[in-house]
Amino acid sequence: MSHDQVRVTRALLSVSDKAGLVEFATALDRLGIALVSTGGTHKALRAAGLTVAEVADLTGFPEMMDGRVKTLHPGIHGGLLAVRGNPEHQAALAAHGIRAIDLLLVNLYPFEETVAKGAGYDDCVENIDIGGPAMIRAASKNHADVAVVVDVGDYAAVLAELEAQGGSLSERTRRRLAQKAYARTAAYDAAIANWLAGQxxxxxxxxxxxxxxxxxxxxxxxxxxxxxxxxxRSPGPTRPGVATARQLQGKELSYNNLNDTDAAYECVAEFDPARSAAVAIIKHANPCGVAEGTSLAEAYERALSCDPTSAFGGIVALNRTLDAEAARRIVEIFTEVIIAPDATEEAIAIVAAKKNLRLLLADGLPDPRGPGETVKTLSGGLLVQARDAAVVDDMPLRVVTRRAPSPQEYADLRFAYRVAKHVKSNAIVYARDGATVGIGAGQMSRVDSSRIAAWKAAEGARRLGVAESLAKGSVVASDAFFPFADGLIAAAEAGATAVIQPGGSMRDADVIEAADAAGLAMVFTGHRHFRH
Structure with missing residues (x-):
């Protein structure tokens, strides 16, 4: 036996999830490995006809306090932590009648699953495992002598190596298993800490x-x-979306697909399905067209007309159940992903004709007002912030110009601001009659975003053979204040009639003056929507 091999003679098995348990234990038994187990695990193994000792046989104490205390004992932790080549450790084992444990098989109480199903506070607390993580950490620390298995997915590989190596496991395998075990307990503790933070x-x-x-x-x-x-996937209750969605068909999702689909679904969720059908088409995490309509098909047509060139190969998100009419229209051009709360059987069949097109059903819409956090990595750290849960429908819009918006302008202003929230800064959105007609995204200068959005609207008019830019008679939304009047003047020149922006610039008075001079109506929201 090479120096890096450890012979497994005794294994302790204590699992909440019994999947694959009997098969794994039976294979260990065939290899002559003595088995020790706890509670329900012991019952399952005995029922399968295996010879297995109880933990109480090693500790001299029965399980107590509803199973809260059973493995927290030197008879267990001494067997896991004893360094085999240390004479003092070996003497301690002998003096106290402790038998070494060479393999630990543990999976934890289902805390994450208990929280996810909406269990009460006390039930969640009772599903916080104590003995399991303690044993995992002990075995992982002593991986020079002990192997620890926490994932059902590792059963087959561990057994294969044991069988091939005459009941031994390599140092490389033990290190790999220890790393995974520490990661598992870290994720488990994170789930508990974050759940408690929510309470x-x-x-x-x-x-x-x-x-x-x-x-x-x-x-x-x-x-x-x-x-x-x-x-x-994060543990516990999550927002409906990419992480919860069922993929019915199509190629495997890529990193960019996942990122863009999340952006698309969060954007379309701003639109209440009880009020209107809505569609968002996303490319590189930015909307290239968003629209409302009386049907999804109508909303899609209107969203597509904003920028059909960019929409090619994009992500389509819908706020209602995908129906056949909308499905037929969407599959007419190359689309990477469709995501919706649900889909009709007819729509599913239509999409199925495009075998590479991914169809995701999320079983609900994320709440734009819902709590949560976003996390961004920095070199050597993390930036954590609350989700942008501000919704324009909840904002008191303050009229700052001589002219107040008309009812139609108010409706379009709110629509445009919902979209601007999901456009990378600097963001400018032109909208008319519940549809985007020009979007300027991610520019270093706000006036450049305004000009790009105006150019997009003019291009749309040319495609349609319309003499005037689609921005003519539109409204414009800015995700942050206009630092100078030039961006607002560019919007007025493009044909916008009303503006929505947060306000708060030192030059607000100059911007308001320019709006009045151009005959624009303008409202301040008091809420910025930077998105980087």
């Missing part, structure tokens, strides 16, 4: 923050082919 008064800047998740999908690459990537 108390929110603290925007706690002294410690924990984030964790489980692998949802290994990705071929990240934003670019030379970047490795993976998609992780």
């Amino acid at each position: 108390i008064e929110p603290d925007p800047a706690p002294a410690f923050r924990a984030f964790g998740g489980s692998l949802a999908q290994s990705l071929r690459y990240g934003e670019n082919p030379h970047q490795g990537a993976a998609f992780y």
